[in-house]
Amino acid sequence: MNVERLFYTDDFSESGFVFAPFDNQQKSILFPLETSDFITENISLDAFIDEEKTFFADEAAKETHIKLVEKTIEEIKKNDLKKVVVSRTEQVKIDDFNLVVIYQKLLQNYKNAFVYVWFHPKIGLWLGATPETLLEIKDSVFTTMSLAGTQLYKDTENIVWKSKELNEQQLVTDFIESQLSGISSNLKIDKTETVKAGSLLHLKTKVTGVLNEKSSLKTLVSALHPTPAVCGMPREKSKKFILENENYKRSFYTGFLGELNLQSSTFKTPSSSLFVNLRCMSINKNNASIFIGGGITKDSNAAKEWEETVSKSNVMKRVL
Template sequence: MYQEIQTTLQKFLRDEQPFYAFRQPGEEVLHLSTIQAAEPFDYGVLDKLATEQGFVMFPFSRQNEQGWWFTGDQLQEFAAPHRQESPADQTPLQVDESLSDFAAYSAQFKEMKAALNKGEVQKVILSRTLQVNEALTYDIPEIFTRLLEQYPKAFTYLVASRQTGIWMGASPELLFSRQDGMCTTVSLAGTRSNDPADASWTQKEIEEQGLVSNYIDNLLKAFRVDRYQKEGPFIIKAGHLTHLKTAYAFEDRSSFKLAQFVEALHPTPALCGEPKEKAMQLIHQVEKQDRSFYGGFLGPLNQGTINLYVNIRCMKVAPTHSTIFAGGGLTRQSDLQSEWNETVLKSKTLLSVITARP
């Protein structure tokens, strides 16, 4: 299967044929479809698309970018590649984190910390980018295959469209799903490395994940969902990281305003902050990069089934360089060096599948 996936993706990229490819968490199938039409995405679409299938890609904020709804007519399925199917004899690319990156991050950290200390926000997410100065376009099939192999529990995708450019990622975070009459969402936050020596969770992480859960609890209340299952927080593994997760599930009743709920949910305090408006303002003011589709959501809609994931652990591929995005939640208790280290660890999800040219 490895070779067939490579050949198909290689051909699409060479021909500049827009497409999307994804494998859902735990699935054995890679879905691949050409994009024949792209329409601006409006949340109302979520209520209407009972019979269609396609793929949504929505940005973190609508300030510079809009969401897209992609449809195509051929949905091909491949058995997802398994570990070690791709050539193994390759060394990961070394990228220097320059001192100026750290200096810029630390100035932004201080600015956000000042707002946290003044009580303007309780939590805000600071993100940064890591630039890979290599032309990767024709290595994409290989990199994507390794991403599929290494993160079998993630939502692993590759999108190439005129509207968004080329993006790929392996996200551990569900935004919202509706399947077989049940709706689910999660509160995911708090990060530690997978190293057993780093296993203890501090009050800071417990609180920052608790803030996301409170936000979801309040939203469910506001949408009059008064009966729901809530499990957690428990610890989940995401590649070489671990997170705290609480899972929510409830029945999709006819009175439930699904599209409005998803609109209100995004972006959660896992990617934006609390309170939301103030945190959003602070992010726009402080961060130098445009988050674009990082921190947005994406995923397939298929005849009433909705599976949307938060676009994290991702990168954008341009002809001469690629940009990896990573961020983390800051609270009053945040420490500069450990927050920086967390973004270094998070960027490894992508960095570890990009290999050096021989």
């Protein structure tokens, strides 16, 4: 096997592990099942995280991001955009990089997330702990979710969400319902709840349904990705604004990854578990690129949106 060869999925009918970019017009990378080895290991969760560690924001980065948010708000108000998710990246120098220890810290800090390490010699090293499921499907029965809104966890999940956050969450839920109604049946939308991811809280709404016989996994993935939780609404106009105005390339941040069409003795057909690539970083030698963003609506406050990205970046920095 040539371990440096890049494989891609053509139509999501293959089996293996998929790693897809934010831009849904680009190809999704595949680790094919037939060329992969499966190794299991018991990992200790005794890695230490310094919860009291403080970080100092870059004033230039702050000014740049606030200007981007302000421009986004202006664009929303003068066009038919309802929401746009804008993001930024931070560069963090790493001393004594230890992959296993960082992975342990991610597992320890994100007990309710999908935690991963992904590497290919032509792409590089990525780590993440995402709280958001893009899609789980077993025997045509699928589950997805809308996830939006962010608050710092302060010893309780019994909090009050403001109208901006509630409206943002509803936009995502409405989009998912609209996208899935024509390709599925028995759609069920659960009650919105507050969930904890690391030291942050989010609003989550679970959506379940049954994929129609004439629809495929590719149809389902195309309907969902990228969701308004990572892109915006309307989707294509939001995506165009992001690609033209963010000051970097997202690459695999806000893409998706996971197991694709793996066979199980429990189900009649192979099942897939795909997750949105949030709370992630790429590693290049002794430098970590951390990716953070937030959903912008007409009611957003640029300074508060900056602070939200700071809170998200600090959570990731504590594992380094």
